[in-house]
Amino acid sequence: MSGTISSDPGDETERNYRYQHQYGVALLVAVKRGTFSYVSLYCEHHEDFLGERPDGRFDGWQIKTSKPEGGAWRLTSPALVKSIGRFIELLEAHPDEIGDFKFVSNSAIDHVTPASKGDDRRGRCPGLMLQHISQCSTAGDIKEPFTKAFDNLAAELGATAEQLFGVLGRLAFVKGPSREEFDAALAHEHLGKLGECAHLTATELDTLRDELVGKFHRAASLHVTDPDRHLLDRLSGNCSDPTILAKRIVCAEVSLAPPATPSRAFAYVGEPAINPGGQRPAGVLEQKLERGGLVDMVEYMKSREQAAEYQFLEDQAKNPATAGRQLRQVEEAVHGECLEAYIAAKTVAGPPFGPTMFTDVSARLRRLESDRKQLLGGSPYEVLMGTAALLTSECRLWWSDRFRLEDKA
Structure with missing residues (x-):
């Protein structure tokens, strides 16, 4: 059985439904592109799609697929006749809320030269027929050879001439992509040409397309997760029906970013080199800053060194089990930024290059404060700069070329 072709029509039916959901994505992308100004799209609500316009009216969209061998669409084609009938019913029920009607198909309409x-x-x-209707003011203005076809269509639908005329005057036919090409066209022509998607790879565009198609599938399939559906009186008219809200896709709220790849947590391993409260050689910080041309920053750095050490001691008192690990993250992150600044300053500036390095370190640590909050446990800039001072006193960081330190003990 696994090697034979099945005659089960289910897969073809599913393909037709996918075409409809694909077209929903095409409408959404057209809104993003500026072709349409729809506020939202309703899926399988009165029509295959209702496009909510800024003026409060709704455009009705019918999406029909057919086999190419079935020929072009004529006004006698059963599926087209049925769609026109649905449009008539909708316009009669909501005359003040309906805008235009669209009939979309992978097959073309009949073309007569x-x-x-x-x-x-x-x-x-x-x-x-539509071209002729556009030139008429009322149904009574319709002339041959269209009168007979118009009257026959009205009779088949059980509609008045005015009702049919009102719908045909709002109707447009749209030739959609073939079923075979729609996936590729949707991903790489529709989505791929949007500015916000221009950087995506072919695989990422395919992934984004499938995610959006799935969104329209869920909206069209009574997939309702709002818990209020179990609580609200839908007949009172006082509350929005969660089932209808689930069918609504608000265009501005749909992000076209590809599915996020979960970021891997990063952490430095090992024990911290800084020992808060421990003994450090006297005068090391002062000598290094002075040799680097930063004599004016000595008191500034000493005060931040003391503040950072106090912060680390306080962390140890609050949670001894995690304080060491957190200190390791801070000291390694700060040390890495300072080393990169050291190499950069030494390369481009002559001695003393301390001021150039300090400016770079300051900018780097401010970025580190905002960009790596989780890794650094929310440590503020002052603690990060104080950590740089502690690393200087621990002889892991220099602000000039290395030199022999004097013993100030």
Whole structure:
């Protein structure tokens, strides 16, 4: 069985539904591109799609797929007749809220050339009928060869001439992509040409397309997770129906960023080199700063060194089990930034290069404060700069070329 082709029509039915959901994504992308100004799209609500316009009206969209061998659409095609009937019912029920109607298909509408002399075929041609309707003020203005086709269609639908005329005057036919090409076209022509998606790879565009198609599938399938559906009186008219809200996709709220790849947690390993409260050689910080041309920063750095050490001692008192590990993260992150600043300053500036290095260190630590809050446990800039002072006293950090330190004990 695994090697034979199945005659089960379920897969083809599913493909047709996917086409509809794909077209929903195409509409959403058109909004992002500025082609349409829809505020939101309702899925399987009165029509396949309702596009909510800024003026409060709704455009109705019917999406129909057909096999190419079925031929082009004519005004006598059953699926088209049924769609026009649905449009009539919707316009009658909500005359003040309906805008335009769109009939979309992977198959083209019948095309009749000017050379064709067959009046019956010309009368059944959807494009020619709509073109003629646009030139008429009322149904009574319709002329042959369209009168017969118009009257037959109204009779089949059980509609008045005015009702049918009102719908055909709002109707447009749209030729959609083929079912086979839609996936590629949607990912790489529709999504791929948006500025916000231009940087995505082909694989990322495919992933984004499938995520968005899934979003429209869920909106169209009564997938309701709002717990209020178990609590609200839907008949009172006082509250929004969660089922209807679940069908609504607000265009501005849809992000076209690809699914986020979970970031891996990072942490430095080992024991901290800084020993808060421990003995350090006297005068080391002062000598290094002075040799680096930073004599004016000695008191500044000493005060931050004391503040940082106090902070680390306080952390140890509060939570001895985690304080050492957190200190390791801070000292290694600060040490790395300072070493990079040391190399950069030594390369581009002549001695003393301490001021150049200090400016770079200051900027780096301010960025570190905002960019790595989780890693650093929310340590503020002052603690980070104080850590740089502690590393200087521990002889792990220099602000000039290395030199022999004097014993100040």
